[in-house]
Amino acid sequence: MSINTISRLENHPLKEHTTLKIGGPADELYIPEKTADILALGGETTIIGKGSNLLVSSKGVRGKVILTGGLKNHEFPCDTRLKVESGLKSVTVAKILLEKRLSGLEFLIGIPGSIGGAITMNSSAHGQAIEHVIESAEVIDLKTNKIHTLSRDELELSYRNSFVEKNRHFILSAVFNLKKDEYKNIAEKMDFHVDYRKRCHPPLTEPSAGSTFRNPEEGVYVGCLFEELGAKSWKEGGAAVSEKHCNFIINAGNAASIDVSRLMHRMHRRVREEFGYDLIAEIRYVGSPTQEEEEIWSQFTVR
Numbered sequence: 001m002s003i004n005t006i007s008r009l010e011n012h013p014l015k016e017h018t019t020l021k022i023g024g025p026a027d028e029l030y031i032p033e034k035t036a037d038i039l040a041l042g043g044e045t046t047i048i049g050k051g052s053n054l055l056v057s058s059k060g061v062r063g064k065v066i067l068t069g070g071l072k073n074h075e076f077p078c079d080t081r082l083k084v085e086s087g088l089k090s091v092t093v094a095k096i097l098l099e100k101r102l103s104g105l106e107f108l109i110g111i112p113g114s115i116g117g118a119i120t121m122n123s124s125a126h127g128q129a130i131e132h133v134i135e136s137a138e139v140i141d142l143k144t145n146k147i148h149t150l151s152r153d154e155l156e157l158s159y160r161n162s163f164v165e166k167n168r169h170f171i172l173s174a175v176f177n178l179k180k181d182e183y184k185n186i187a188e189k190m191d192f193h194v195d196y197r198k199r200c201h202p203p204l205t206e207p208s209a210g211s212t213f214r215n216p217e218e219g220v221y222v223g224c225l226f227e228e229l230g231a232k233s234w235k236e237g238g239a240a241v242s243e244k245h246c247n248f249i250i251n252a253g254n255a256a257s258i259d260v261s262r263l264m265h266r267m268h269r270r271v272r273e274e275f276g277y278d279l280i281a282e283i284r285y286v287g288s289p290t291q292e293e294e295e296i297w298s299q300f301t302v303r
């Protein structure tokens, strides 16, 4: 199979492709535009959408890395169903749906990732979630290099968790089932999301990867636990807890992955000591960890 619509870069720094602005070089970085390109690459690959949920190792990533941003087509198979390729930005999906007067994914207006990343993480905000409106996804099983369609149930979407991530599948595209609504109603919901983020989250000019840890149980907000612990002043190297939201870690200036990892270690340890919760990371670590990073991350990663 020939690779004809794919860009290939060697030793390319990944920090340009993450919202935290951290990450060493990828040995081989590919930006495919067609399914055939991905099949031709075959096998073990690291997948990065917009890198908005990732801490990428400052030592980089060995082997092949795929950036999904070249997969960005969409179509409407019928009035209320959207089929979209995985690399399209979530914000763009939200804007397309507003123009089409389709409701159900308004929250994507505030999420700086790709739709493939949103499905993998089962992204959500203020009661809306990918799992409520997704119908199916077309995927490549990276172990067999075969294409399958997974139904909503088969995607096993739960709180920042999915079958796709646990079982090494590449999402090519997905179909969403949406509801017709008035432009004004959809725009109002989007304004709510944008306004909430302006008030409560650090601005996008402060590099972060969103929420660092999952909430430990329903109704318990991990940001509030950190706030009670006085985490706002905590720093490790170039990484700092956000002044605006204590569950966000900011790259406050040339932070390395070890700085973020050490800060997460401290946050995790202090919550366990004070509140007894064994927090689970929402951010994903990608690449070649140092031994210290490996030890730290083994404490709060669940696969």
Ligand SMILES: Cc1cc2nc3c(=O)[nH]c(=O)nc-3n(C[C@H](O)[C@H](O)[C@H](O)COP(=O)(O)OP(=O)(O)OC[C@H]3O[C@@H](n4cnc5c(N)ncnc54)[C@H](O)[C@@H]3O)c2cc1C
Pocket (backbone or CB within 6 Å): 019, 046, 047, 048, 049, 050, 051, 052, 053, 054, 068, 086, 087, 110, 111, 112, 113, 114, 115, 116, 117, 118, 119, 120, 121, 122, 123, 124, 125, 164, 165, 169, 170, 171, 172, 201, 204, 208, 209, 210, 211, 284
């Ligand atoms: C400021 C800020 C605010 C945020 N707010 C929210 C929020 O309100 N709600 C929320 O849920 N999240 C939020 N996030 C987190 C993040 O934006 C979402 O999880 C987003 O959907 C991830 O998309 P991505 O393309 O950046 O994925 P990445 O970070 O690139 O990847 C995340 C995971 O998905 C996998 N992946 C990506 N694309 C594919 C694909 N095509 N096939 C298979 N696997 C894939 C990656 O391998 C990785 O495991 C926020 C992040 C930031 C920086």
